[in-house]
Amino acid sequence: LYLGVDIGGTKILALVVSAQGKVLSRCKKKVKETDPESVLARAWQCSRVALREAGLGKKAITAMGLAVPSAVSDGIARFAPALGWRNTPVVELAQQHFTGPLFLGNDVNLGLAAEYVLGAARGCQTVLGFFLGTGVGGAVIHQGCLLHGEDGLAGELGHLIVVPDGRRCGCGNRGCLEAYASKTALLARLKEALFEQRLPSVLARSIKPETQMINSSQLFEAYQAKDPLTREVCDGGLRLMGPALASVINMLSPGRVVLGGGLVDAFGAPLIKRVRQWTRPYIFSGPERAQVIVQSALGDDSVPLGAALLAREAGKLLV
Numbered sequence: 467l468y469l470g471v472d473i474g475g476t477k478i479l480a481l482v483v484s485a486q487g488k489v490l491s492r493c494k495k496k497v498k499e500t501d502p503e504s505v506l507a508r509a510w511q512c513s514r515v516a517l518r519e520a521g522l523g524k525k526a527i528t529a530m531g532l533a534v535p536s537a538v539s540d541g542i543a544r545f546a547p548a549l550g551w552r553n554t555p556v557v558e559l560a561q562q563h564f565t566g567p568l569f570l571g572n573d574v575n576l577g578l579a580a581e582y583v584l585g586a587a588r589g590c591q592t593v594l595g596f597f598l599g600t601g602v603g604g605a606v607i608h609q610g611c612l613l614h615g616e617d618g619l620a621g622e623l624g625h626l627i628v629v630p631d632g633r634r635c636g637c638g639n640r641g642c643l644e645a646y647a648s649k650t651a652l653l654a655r656l657k658e659a660l661f662e663q664r665l666p667s668v669l670a671r672s673i674k675p676e677t678q679m680i681n682s683s684q685l686f687e688a689y690q691a692k693d694p695l696t697r698e699v700c701d702g703g704l705r706l707m708g709p710a711l712a713s714v715i716n717m718l719s720p721g722r723v724v725l726g727g728g729l730v731d732a733f734g735a736p737l738i739k740r741v742r743q744w745t746r747p748y749i750f751s752g753p754e755r756a757q758v759i760v761q762s763a764l765g766d767d768s769v770p771l772g773a774a775l776l777a778r779e780a781g782k783l784l785v
């Protein structure tokens with residue numbers, strides 16, 4: 467049996483997984499403090515709850531995989547802005563809690579790897595992943611191998627430029643897909659329209675002005691109810707997925723382009739349909755190729771499942 471743990475900026479999800487990739491139990495906890503020691507202690511606490519749920523002790527675990535929102539090499543998280551970590555020796559620190567074999571990987575790479583082995587991209591050789599949440603994560607599997615590039619930073623699909631000299635992105639550049647299609651970007655546009663321009667919307671009733679919080683399901687409800695402002699803002703940002711997806715489809719001719727992450731989980735099939743529409747006109751080999759765009763089959767579990775697969779393959783997953 468294997469433990470797969472997804473360590474994010476706001477939550478931790480731990481799974482106990484069989485050698486065949488079946489999820490036996492899961493536990494989710496919020497991240498309270500983001501210093502490495504506290505986060506790893508919490509990740510282990512979360513893992514122990516998952517083990518208890520499955521009626522197991524830690525001796526039952528052959529190996530453990532950890533996923534972090536960071537470029538990774540030699541068991542070290544190089545830079546994780548969501549957690550404020552730089553060159554953090556995650557494996558060494560986690561070894562205080564789990565003494566068996568431990569492996570570390572990038573969350574988006576592992577999420578796409580899980581979709582490739584067990585989910586929506588099974589049976590294909592070249593696949594791409596776009597994960598829409600706080601940011602837009604990207605990963606590429608080319609002919610059965612995860613693409614790392616010369617500097618380990620290949621596959622940053624969220625930073626494809628969709629508007630030259632466009633909106634400022636969190637990475638410092640301008641006009642990146644992430645600056646338009648991430649949940650953060652959509653909410654910023656909506657808040658501007660609601661609270662500064664005072665435009666009417668059904669969302670105005672469900673949001674508390676003090677916190678100005680809108681969750682993905684509220685957003686989807688307003689979208690489904692055809693609230694004009696929500697439609698305008700969401701479609702305005704998300705339609706830029708079209709040229710971005712078409713560009714990478716034109717370049718790599720993938721068998722699947724998997725869309726995942728919190729925003730995609732909340733919007734579901736209607737969003738996949740729209741994204742196909744927005745992509746179709748730009749595909750070189752013909753509009754019917756937009757059918758390769760599919761929704762993640764594993765949802766929230768994709769990243770920790772990928773971490774468990776990394777542990778099963780002793781750190782050599784899709785290399």
Ligand SMILES: [Zn+2]
Binds near residue numbers: 642
């Ligand atoms: Zn960017």
